[in-house]
Amino acid sequence: MGRSEASQNKKKKNIPFFPLIIFVGMLFTVTLWDAYLHGTDPLGRELVSSLILIMGTLFSISAGLFSWSIESRRGMLERQVNERTRELNEKNQELAEKNQEIEQFIHTISHDLKAPIVSIQGFASILKSELGSTLNEGQTNYFSRILTNLKYMNSLIADLLELSRIGRIEEEKEEVDTIKVLEGLVAELKPEMDRRRVTIELKTEFPKFFGSRKRLEQVFLNLLGNAVKYIGTPECPKIEVGCSESRKSGFSEIWIRDNGIGIKKEYQEKIFQMFQRAPESIKEEGTGIGLNIVKKIVELNGGAVWVESEPGKGSTFFFEWTKACGTL
Amino acid sequence: MKKIVMIEDNEDHVLLIRQALQSGDLNISHFQDGMSAIQNFKEIKRGEDAPDLILLDLKLPGMDGCEVLKRLRQIRFLECIPVVMVTTSGRKEEIRQAYKTGVCGYVTKSEDFDEFSVKLKCVIQYWLKTVESAKLACSESEKDS
Numbered sequence: 001m002g003r004s005e006a007s008q009n010k011k012k013k014n015i016p017f018f019p020l021i022i023f024v025g026m027l028f029t030v031t032l033w034d035a036y037l038h039g040t041d042p043l044g045r046e047l048v049s050s051l052i053l054i055m056g057t058l059f060s061i062s063a064g065l066f067s068w069s070i071e072s073r074r075g076m077l078e079r080q081v082n083e084r085t086r087e088l089n090e091k092n093q094e095l096a097e098k099n100q101e102i103e104q105f106i107h108t109i110s111h112d113l114k115a116p117i118v119s120i121q122g123f124a125s126i127l128k129s130e131l132g133s134t135l136n137e138g139q140t141n142y143f144s145r146i147l148t149n150l151k152y153m154n155s156l157i158a159d160l161l162e163l164s165r166i167g168r169i170e171e172e173k174e175e176v177d178t179i180k181v182l183e184g185l186v187a188e189l190k191p192e193m194d195r196r197r198v199t200i201e202l203k204t205e206f207p208k209f210f211g212s213r214k215r216l217e218q219v220f221l222n223l224l225g226n227a228v229k230y231i232g233t234p235e236c237p238k239i240e241v242g243c244s245e246s247r248k249s250g251f252s253e254i255w256i257r258d259n260g261i262g263i264k265k266e267y268q269e270k271i272f273q274m275f276q277r278a279p280e281s282i283k284e285e286g287t288g289i290g291l292n293i294v295k296k297i298v299e300l301n302g303g304a305v306w307v308e309s310e311p312g313k314g315s316t317f318f319f320e321w322t323k324a325c326g327t328l
Numbered sequence: 329m330k331k332i333v334m335i336e337d338n339e340d341h342v343l344l345i346r347q348a349l350q351s352g353d354l355n356i357s358h359f360q361d362g363m364s365a366i367q368n369f370k371e372i373k374r375g376e377d378a379p380d381l382i383l384l385d386l387k388l389p390g391m392d393g394c395e396v397l398k399r400l401r402q403i404r405f406l407e408c409i410p411v412v413m414v415t416t417s418g419r420k421e422e423i424r425q426a427y428k429t430g431v432c433g434y435v436t437k438s439e440d441f442d443e444f445s446v447k448l449k450c451v452i453q454y455w456l457k458t459v460e461s462a463k464l465a466c467s468e469s470e471k472d473s
Contacts, residue, residue: 107417111387114416118437119340125441126347154438 029055099168110161114154121150152285159289162218163274166296171212175324178206181213182241185220189228198231200224203242207252208324215297216321222290223256223317229284232261234314251303251320259314268307280311294319330456333379334358335365335396336414337388341437345383345414348445349452361389362396369403378405381455384431386415386422394429401430410455414448 035048128135128143135143179202186193186200193200209216224239231237239258246253263271267278272295275288298305303320332354336342342358349356357379359365372378382400386393393413400406412433413426423434433451437444 107419111416114438115338115341118416119338119344122344122347122437122441122444123340126344129442 026059029059102164102168106161106164110157113157117150117153117157121147124150148285152287155285156287156289159287159293163289163293163296166215166293167300171215173211174213176209176211176213176216178209178216178243181217181220182206185217185224188221189224192225192228196228196231196237198228198237198239200228200239200241203240204244206243209252210322210324211301215301219294219297219319219321222294223319226290227256227258227260227315227317229286230260230281230315231258234259246303246320248303248320250322252323253318253320255316255318257314257316262311262313262315263307263309264311268309271307272305329353329355330380331378332356332381332383332452333365334383334414335360335362335388335393336383336385337361338385341385341414344437344441345448348441348448352449352452354452362391362393362399366396366399366403369400369406372403372405375405378409380409380459381452382406382409382411383414383452384411386413386417386426394425397426397429397431410459412448412451412455 029052033052035044124143124146128140128147131139182202189200224241227239231239237259239256241254241256243252243254261280263278263280267276270276271278272291274292277286277288295305298319298321301322303322305317305319307315307317309315330353332349334342334345334356336345336358337360346356359368369378384393384396388396391399393415397411400409400411410432411430412435413431414435414437415422416437418436418438426434432455435444435448435451
């Protein structure tokens with residue numbers, strides 16, 4: 001490798017000499033030709049004629065060598081490019097295979113983890129319903145705790161699986177009708193919204209966005225789901241969603257505002273990290289992964305996510321997302 | 329009594345499915361893997377001996393549920409038997425793949441047991457009734473002709 005690089009450098013250094021040789025050769029030939037045309041001495045003319053012949057030959061050889069050098073360098077570059085392309089393709093193939101292996105591994109793990117949870121969940125439910133009225137308050141509480149923990153484990157596995165897929169699995173990007181996405185999600189959250197008497201209101205117009213529909217839906221679902229979950233008990237629980245122009249070119253800034261329990265200043269950055277939850281939120285079920293998923297998705301799409309909040313007054317989550325082409 | 333065949337490798341899940349379906353008037357038999365089920369089905373000589381419905385797990389030892397289904401469809405008397413996938417995986421790609429391969433229903437086990445039980449019974453009853461009505465319609469058209 002070292003030797004081949006040295007020879008390449010040598011060739012590189014040689015190349016500027018060829019045009020110089022050609023230039024000097026041509027200049028010399030022209031001078032001789034001029035002497036031949038205007039000279040009167042026959043011997044001198046003979047000499048000049050021979051010199052012209054020699055110079056012509058040298059000139060042809062130089063030009064030939066120059067052309068050969070260019071050609072061989074082009075060939076060498078072509079070979080290098082082909083080799084690098086082949087290496088890159090091999091690496092890509094290797095990575096794709098590794099990715100496939102990881103996907104298979106995660107799939108197997110998730111299945112193998114879920115199977116015993118399903119069994120425990122099933123048998124606990126059967127026992128609970130068969131024992132029914134014979135259970136005292138404490139025993140009923142134990143069964144509820146078993147089932148709640150199993151539900152939590154299920155969510156944890158699902159969230160970790162999702163987190164492992166973001167950025168690793170290529171998602172199809174498309175133009176997304178934001179209003180339709182939001183309407184669908186509000187319908188999905190309706191039972192929980194009714195339970196907590198929360199309303200969701202779209203406060204502004206929404207442009208069409210561009211990106212992975214699935215991931216954008218996930219961002220909205222996690223943020224709206226959290227807003228509903230951590231609404232607390234305000235007099236008039238409400239969530240507002242809006243959109244404005246982002247300072248970042250080609251992006252919109254979306255905000256989701258609630259009048260819920262709010263987040264203390266010291267937790268406002270931490271909550272975006274994995275398994276980090278604000279102490280105020282512990283009363284509600286959650287894995288501590290949802291906002292980390294949001295952050296990963298938004299940042300992979302080139303945007304940022306942040307929160308402004310005051311405990312007891314509510315929170316506003318902001319995130320940036322790419323607008324579709326042609327959208328103002 | 330309707331004959332249901334369950335292809336499921338997890339003994340706990342076999343018990344749970346049996347429990348979920350216990351109130352129905354069903355005769356449930358069980359195979360632990362696809363290969364032994366296929367071997368058994370190949371010995372069916374008459375249409376009356378074929379099961380009325382098959383419950384199939386997706387992740388099975390040796391051969392996965394979709395592959396088992398493809399092989400089942402090649403066996404005489406099983407070409408049109410409804411097959412319902414019952415599995416822990418709720419991934420969209422797998423559900424799509426299962427329907428493409430030809431399952432009639434897809435029930436995930438990873439839900440609340442009561443919900444799972446109701447859903448499974450509904451899907452089974454729906455397909456048993458559908459097959460029953462199709463058979464009835466066939467025999468009536470045969471009589472007419």
